[in-house]
Amino acid sequence: MARIAFIGLGAMGAPMAASLAAAGEAVMGFDRLDGAGAAAAALGVPVAAAAEEAATQAEVVVTMLQTGEQVLDVWRTLLPVAAKGALFVDCSTIDLESARSAHLIARASQAMAIDAPVSGGVVGARGRSLTFMCGAEADAYARAKPLLETMGARIFHCGGPGLGQAAKLCNNLMLGVTMIATAEAFGLASRIGLQPEALFEVAAVSSGQSWSLTSYCPVPGPVPSAPANRDYRPGFATRLMLKDLRLAEAAAGKAGAVTPLCAAAAQLYALYEAQGGGANDFSGVYEMIAGAHGE
């Protein structure tokens, strides 16, 4: 049984660390917010008073933080105190440059590293059904995989260092854009006399089909489990979608990739956030888009 430090016990980290604890792993968590630590403790996660306390001689260090800067800070602090040859696993969604830098600083300390961002949200974290997108050398991936299987259902090795983050950003670019396209189509339909159920029935089995339509339809009615049927309570908050699109835009800018729809989608989610929709599910952008058609 490996000793595991889990740093970042927020909405995602707490239930992920709890999955490890429930599986009998020797996990010790830490969060700089006392409230987050207390919430994790209530889920059965032993919590330390400092990150160094959790990570001293740990064989695995998992981070689930908000930004690349936080991840680099925590890795720089904990690389010297973790066990020799420890495995560092970052599950946060962060910028590509920080993800690549994290691998480099781990290598410089003779540690192993993997970027393993997730999709599936809080529900997936609680239900151990997360999807992990991994970027790592083959040996680090092989070492991390059993651990990731304790917290998730689908584990993909997308390539070398940083390419898990790359997969996450590209996937969420598609998600953010298809949701706006779906919202626009339903907004138009409502103006030209087409019932949402009729459009859904056709598009769900035709070339307009997407996950945004069939799993997360932004109009109340057609998909009972979608956030549209619970006043757009998340789900996946607009502010997080906006964060991911901005990370994709930054990656595109640096790589010289052309992503005009990513930029346009980010603008629309930013507008929705400015109108008070930041904490709503991102499919709530439908309300803004449909309402904007000439009223």
Ligand code: NAD
């Ligand atoms: P969160 O804000 O709830 O949790 C992050 C935690 O990190 C906070 O509790 C914060 O106090 C802690 N933290 C920050 N810096 C720290 C430090 N130096 N030391 C110790 N603790 C520190 O965020 P979340 O919703 O759990 O998301 C975590 C990551 O997962 C983000 O990168 C997010 O983009 C990504 N993500 C979130 C979801 C989701 O649905 N919430 C889905 C997929 C991916």
